Amino acid sequence: MSFSELYFNVDHGYLEGLVRGFKGGILKQTDYLNLVQCETLDDLKLHLQSTDYGNFLANEPSPLAVSTIDDKLKEKLVIEFNHLRNHCLEPLATFLDFITYSYMIDNIILLITGTLHQRPITELIPKCHPLGSFEQMEAIHIASTPAELFNAVLVDTPLAPYFIDCISEQDLDEMNIEIIRNTLYKAYLEDFYKFCEELGGATADSMCEALAFEADRRAFIITINSFGTELTKEDRAKLYPRCGKLYPDGLQLLARADDYDQVRNVANCYAEYKELFENAGSNPGEKTLEDKFFEHEVQLMKNSFMMQFQFGVFYAYVKLKEQENRNIVWIAECVAQRHRAKIDSYIPIF
Amino acid sequence: MGSLLRSEEMTLCQLFLQSEAAYACVSELGELGLVQFRDLNPNVNAFQRKFVNEVRRCDEMERKLRFLEKEIKKDGIPMLDTGDNPDAPVPREMIDLEATFEKLESEMKEVNANSEALKRNFLELTELKHILRKTQTFFDEAIHDPTLTDEAVGLLGEEIQRAGQALKLGFVAGVILREKIPAFERMLWRVCRGNVFLRQAEIETPLEDPITGDQVRKTVFIIFFQGDQLKSRVKKICEGFRATLYPCPETPSDRREMAIGVMTRIEDLNTVLGQTQDHRHRVLVAAAKNIKVWFIKVHKIKAIYHTLNMFNLDVTQKCLIAECWCPVTDLDRIQQALRRGNERSGSSVPSILNRMHTKEEPPTYNRTNKFTEVFQSMVDSYGVATYREINPAPYTIISFPFLFAMMFGDTGHGTIMFLFALYMVIREKALQARKIENEIWDIFFNGRYIILLMGAFSIYTGLIYNDIFSRGVNIFGSSWNPNNKTYSEHVLEGWTTIKVEPNETCFKGPYPLGLDPIWQHSENKITVTNSFKMKVSVIFGVTQMLFGVALSLLNHRYFRKPLNIFCEFIPQLIFMCSIFGYLIILIFVKWTHFTSKDSSSAPNLLIGLINMFLMTYPENDKNPSVHTFYPGQKGFQIFLVVLAVLCVPWMLLVKPLLLRHWIRHGQQRHAGTYYLLNGEVPEVVHHSDNDTEEEDEEEPFDFGETLIHQGIHTIEYCLGCISHTASYLRLWALSLAHAQLSEVLWGMVMSTVLRMDGLYGAFLLVPVFTVWAFLTLIILVVMEGLSAFLHALRLHWVEFQSKFYTGQGYKFMPFSFDNLMDYSLEEK
Secondary structure (H helix, E strand, O other), X not given: OOOHHHHHHHHHHHHHHHHHHHHHOOOOHHHHHHHOOOOOHHHHHHHHHOOOOOOOOOOOOOOOOHHHHHHHHHHHHHHHHHHHHHHOOOOHHHHHXXXXXXXXXXXXXXXXXXXXXXXXXXXXXXXXXXXXXXXXXXXXXXXXXXXXXXXXXXXXXXXXXXXXXXOOOOOOOHHHHHHHHHHHHHHHHHHHHHHHHHHOHHHHHHHHHHHHHHHHHHHHHHHHHHOOOOOOHHHHHHHOOOOOOOOOHHHHHXXXXXXXXXXXXXXXXXXXXXXXXXXXXXXXXXXXXXXXXHHHHHHHHHHHOOOOOOOHHHHHHHHHHHHHHHHHHHHHHHHHOOOHHHOOOOOOOO | OHHHHEOOOEEEEEEEEEHHHHHHHHHHHHHHOOOEEOOOOOOOOHHHOOOHHHHHHHHHHHHHHHHHHHHHHHHOOOOOOOOOOOOOOOHHHHHHHHHHHHHHHHHHXXXXXXXXXXXXXXXXXXXXXHHHHHHHHHHHHHHHOHHHHHHHHHHHHHHHHHHOOOOOOEEEEEEEEHHHHHHHHHHHHHHOOOOOEEEEEEOOOOEEOOOOOOXXXXXXXXXXXXXXXXXXXXXXXXXXXOOEEEOOOOOHHHHHHHHHHHHHHHHHHHHHHHHHHHHHHHHHHHHHHHHHHHHHHHHHHHHHHHHHOOOEEOOOOOEEEEEEEEEHHHHHHHHHHHHHHHHHHOOOOOOEEEEEOOOOOOOEOOOOOOOHHHHHHHHHOOOOOOOOOEOOHHHHHHHHHHHHHHHOOOHHHHHHHHHHHHHHHHOHHHHHHHOOOOHHHHHHHHOHXXXXXXXXXXXXXXXXXXXXXXXXXXXXXXXXXXXXXXXXXXXXXXXXXXXXXXXXXXXXXXXXXXXXXXHHHOOOHHHHHHHHHHHHHHHHHHHHHHHHHHHHHHHHHHOOXXXXXXXXXXXXXXXXXXXXXXXXXXXXXXXXXXXXXXXHHOOOHHHHHHHHHHOOOOOOOOOHHHOOOOOOHHHHHHHHHHHHHHHHHHHHHHHHHHHHHHHHOOHHHHHHHHXXXXXXXXXXXXXXXXXXXXXXXXXXXXXXXXXHHHHHHHHHHHHHHHHHHHHOOHXXXXXXXXHHHHHHHHHHHHHHHHOOOHHHHHHHHHHXXXXXXXXXXXXXHHHHHHHHHHHHHHHHHXXXXXXXXXXXXXXXXXXXXXXHHHHHHXXX
């Protein structure tokens, strides 16, 4: 195991090379500078043609809709990801599957919330992320309680073990769905963290850091969002993923927090989070905490590319690409709605 | 010829085009293909340029064409490719084209939507038909098969009894994709806790998906259950798995009636579908006739607007300013094209072509024809020649096939190669028109002229080596004849092999062409051919390198760098001649001055060369191989070695020291320095207005850097001379390998069978010949041919071109519709 770097390229060298090549296609700062100057979506399309995206919109009749761009962006990511997934060997295969689980969780929650609001399933399906689709997904609306959801739909999916903790919930209402989402996420992150730790080597180094950050971010966001809701502190504490840097002391402090300032005080104990909270705010000119987190994530993911012979690059690529999609869609929305004031709040990657 | 020796003289021109005439002019220039436009607005975004709307309209037209093309391909209608090349349409016509495409596209879309709806209808009906047919068997089984009935009763019996007669089993029937069946079944079981009964039957014929047109396999299922709650659940699951449910009457008679109704409706639909398909087909066939021409037209329009986007608008907005590189000799043709463009657009103000002076390095443009093209591209793939530098391509035309043939020397193999290439050359037009999309074929086809020459030269070297499929032929009768006294029949019969003493056999003078066939049977054949081929390799190698050095003289003279002649060319020439030139002379001396009688006492060349450097000249050695060729050899050789060694510091130090001296002493000689250093003085005189700033741009003289640079060159050259000479021995090595390989193949395969007696051998000859012929073709002609090609290529790129070729230019890429079409074809 200590020589895993030596054999890495035998099994995963091709894909690592491929993903590093894909990384070269991620838009640069200059591309963004050009994109924000666009007057219409057709301009946007014209400029994207000169980047790595090539002719991905060539067969779409104008006028373009933002949702078409979004779909095509996702489609491109999914094609690339599936190419990687189809060519990989263990343990990379499991690793890539782990990446898709988070999209599955989001899809499940989306579908349940949708059915709760009496939306027809056919309308909801296109909104699901294609990376997280699974066979039983469309039949999800038959479930009316978490137990049913588990027994009928999720028992065959890889998410089944994460769901065990939620079965006790009584019925599916808004609050419980959020609790289910966070419990699932917590179990998923902890499992993924454990898996990466077992892989060891450089993969563990880069991935554990990324997942720890993800876990801490969730803990912060859960706490901040829980203010003013019926969620009790004990229930809230149960939702914190226990694999981040906040565990165990920080989480205990967070569990006791009553308002935003107390959360900030907790963050102040940790150098990397202190910085994020310091100049975040919702006033114009300031970046929101969410954006700050995204920025930090992008930084982490970029660092992941500095190390070789590890799986972190695959995770990093998917995350960076997702961020890029968010950026493009944001710019496209701003262009389409002629709302240029905030067009610069994208998060540049390179 | 001048253009092949050096690249075309280029000039930077400024074009002033009237706005209304610009389109027509650029179109004419595109047809001409002699002008390379420079992008004058590199900092402007693609979507902020002037003609971006037109480009976008072209994109849109292309999209529609691609859509049409996809539909045409889907229906398998052949697209007519007449190969004609329509002119770029005038901008007015663009609107017509757009309208045509728009109409076609909307028509197509309508037809597609119609046929999709019809097909969906058709699919539903077929599915229903299958359901009725399959479920019929389910119901029939239940009635006729007593065991199944019992079982069914057994399974459901308890509940029925419990619920009483009033409770009826409900059922739904539908169709689902076959691959979804297992998950579907499992979920049904889980959700309904096993309280449903599912029967399924596969539909044998694949059905067509109305949207994608793919063939999909589906399965009919029927689910029995009881109670409304279960019904709603089952329906939800079916919906979730995208199963289509159909009403299925409960009584057999109703089912039969429905089946008949469905059948008639299917038939009706079939006729309607047929009509829609016919209509679609007619539209597509009409489009297919023109689609290639449309593609070309749209490509041309798009290319023109792309080019126009690179132009600058002048202040008055009346005209467009372009900058372009073009060959000086073609200025007239370009002027003519501009005039034609003006006439076409009816503009009154003529376009103006203005030559500009610039310090920028012009692109390298070598005019080629279909014969020289391949040789030029071989040189270009090493590096595009620096502007106006000697182009090695014309020499390569002869030297490349010749060096190849020295390695591939076999008349038989050469003939095969020659005939293959000859076929490609003669059927050139027909083969080109066929457009075979095969990378390997393309490589051979593009190299047909080089293969032709390689084959022809191999036939010649094969004759010299006297090798035809590794056999020698006795055309003129061997000059060697065993003398009857020494080699009586009696003696000859006793030996399988015999060493023929040249002095004792009758020698009728040299064999007229190449190697005497008697060597084929000689024990020491390899020794002789090795010695011959090695010497020939060195002679040709050193000659080619000396030729390369001589070409560098032409470069120095052309670029007016006399310093380089005195400090590089002359010492290089002396260095090479005093070592390897001298060696060649010795080779010839050895060939001409030693006959078979005294050949055993001839001095050895290799040992001689080594001793020349070690300066050891043993006086009274018994061994003849260390003897000298002539009296005074010792003194002369020492002189040569000293001369060669002196050349090294000459090459290394003189130029940097001289430059430093000139820079330090006397600004009055400044101009002279530049003249000697860069040879640019005569040109600088022309553009007086730019002179001052250009002087400033010159890099300051750095002695250390110059010295290091010169040192690298010197070391490279001196070591290169030695290693490159040795490298040319690959000519011998590959030739030996080729000859031996073909001989082994003959000996192991063919000759074993030829030696067999009787009918058996005759019959065996047929398959064995096939094997031999196959191996000869694959291994000896194709594989050995490729390896000899690679080695010949290396000898040219490294050994030959390193003596004079810098190859730091960039290629002239004219704006040409022809290139554009090729490119767009390749893209597909």
